[in-house]
Amino acid sequence: MHRTAAIVCGAGVSSTFLARAVRDLASANGLDWQIEPLAEDQVANRADSLGLVLVGHHLAHRCDDLRLVVASSGVPVVVLDSDDLTAAAHQSVTLLQSHDAERADRANRLSKGNPHG
Template structure:
């Protein structure tokens, strides 16, 4: 699973990506996580399976979802308090939930 975390400038997304990657490794999951920006998103989508969108980009969510859907990429809007998730466990749970929700549609 290739996770892309997107924020405005790339700083906060870097922290979230590091934390979710570490949480996945601790659980023995083969997930990678990288950080990106709203500006680099059109290029970065090609190397992602799932995009975690920073809460401050909520106004761009429809456009991001449209771009991602064309590539079969799942998009999750992160909650406002996600930056307090210092272990990455809560963020990883959001990833797992998004994948569970997607599963039934993939088998149709």
């Protein structure tokens, strides 16, 4: 099942390059995620279709606002630690893997009738 992660970097060009790098790296690691570059003002309209929002380091000061925008959808919003493309792509894939592991763990607990662990 495809899940979608948004890459929000603000200027458009940087999010497109980062999205491409994350898409390639995620695919190479066998992850089934669609990666989309989005402008900040597009996140609200897409919140219900997103599994994760990854925010460029230079927009860390906007993270709380983005969290408010997606709060009703329960979408996690994470600020990337680096503006370096390679480092940000690797961190993004690690976050996607963690998100998958958490979902699998939650599904496993629910199937055993223990939703809280």
